[in-house]
Each structure stands twice: as structure tokens, then as C-alpha cells.
Amino acid sequence: EAGVAQSPRYKIIEKRQSVAFWCNPISGHATLYWYQQILGQGPKLLIQFQNNGVVDDSQLPKDRFSAERLKGVDSTLKIQPAKLEDSAVYLCASSPDQGWYEQYFGPGTRLTVT
């Protein structure tokens, strides 16, 4: 079974530029999460989708971050404009349903903002 796919794997941009990350969850998984992992820290949830609806985006900096999951499958996370403190690894995870506790993570996208 294929795992969670993410692209790109690495991205370097200058501050105030925009960037987008893509995630393809495990086939059939209804729930999709985006986490931010700053170096030396554990992952922190940004947003959770159930199918194509948002369940929790309380920690998403909505003035600069946006995310969508249009057909309940793939998802994109966008940052516009980027700040230096956005440098981190952005992890996508999925689980079969909200009631399914285990989450399976992709390899992440490492973002460097200069």
C-alpha cells in the first residue's frame, strides 16, 4: 500500500514570497492533517480536514496560511507572504476516519525562508 506522498521535498524562498505544498494521502483515508515541525520541536497541528471539510484550523495563522482539500483527496497548503519564522518541515498525515486514532505521516517538505 502506498504511503502519504508530499511534494516538493525541499523548498527555499525569500521572505515575502509565496509557496505551496501538496499532499496525497493514503488511498481511502477520509481524514487529512497538516502539521508544522520546527527544528528541535515536535509536530504542531495546523489544520485537519474530514473529507473536504475543515474540522480544526484553530492554530492556522490565517492571515498568511491557507489550505484546501477540494475533492476530499489531495490537499494543498499555501503560505503568502512567507516570514523567516515559517522555516520548518511541513508534514501531512492521514487516517482512515476521524474515529481512527493512528495517523500515518508523509516524508514532509522542508521549507527554508531566507
Added chain:
Amino acid sequence: EDQVTQSPEALRLQEGESSSLNCSYTVSGLRGLFWYRQDPGKGPEFLFTLYSAGEEKEKERLKATLTKKESFLHITAPKPEDSATYLCAVQALGNSGYALNFGKGTSLLVTP
């Protein structure tokens, strides 16, 4: 507010030297406690879920245990390939979603 604290931050072991990693947590109600392994440049890899105090789970050289306030990840006779960062996370009852609240992790190095 939910809190997860892992100790030690870093641990260096000789091959075959058993030890334990600690995860202390504060949560209003625990739905589950999770252990993940993370290798450099990779996403976290699921290891265990524990749901109630007294529960134990094992996988190869790893054994996870849970009390009402903390969880331990015991590593028996570790090998160099066990070197990784081990993350603990809690999932709380009553949350609108099922977000995992992670600790900062314990970085484990096992030397030959």
C-alpha cells in the same frame, strides 16, 4: 491546557545497554497516547497506541507502558539501527478533531 514533556532530551547508549525514555503528560481526558519514531529527513513512523493505565505493548526490542501520568518506552538490548528521535503524543477526549499533541522528543544514539 494539554502538556507533553519528554525526558531525557538526548540519550546515548552502547549497543546492548537497555534503558527507558519517559513521557509525562497532562490532559483533561486521555483518548490515546502514541509513540512515534522519526529518522532524520523523514516523517514520524507509528509505533504504538496505549489507551488506558496499565496497558503495555511490545514490538521487537521496544516495550511501551502507560500510567495515569506518564508513559515509558523501554528499549532492551538496543542496536545502532534503533538510533532515531522518539516522539510521544497525546490525543485528548472532547477535542473537535483528533489532533495529536506532541512532546519535543528524545534523540537516541546507539553506538556499536
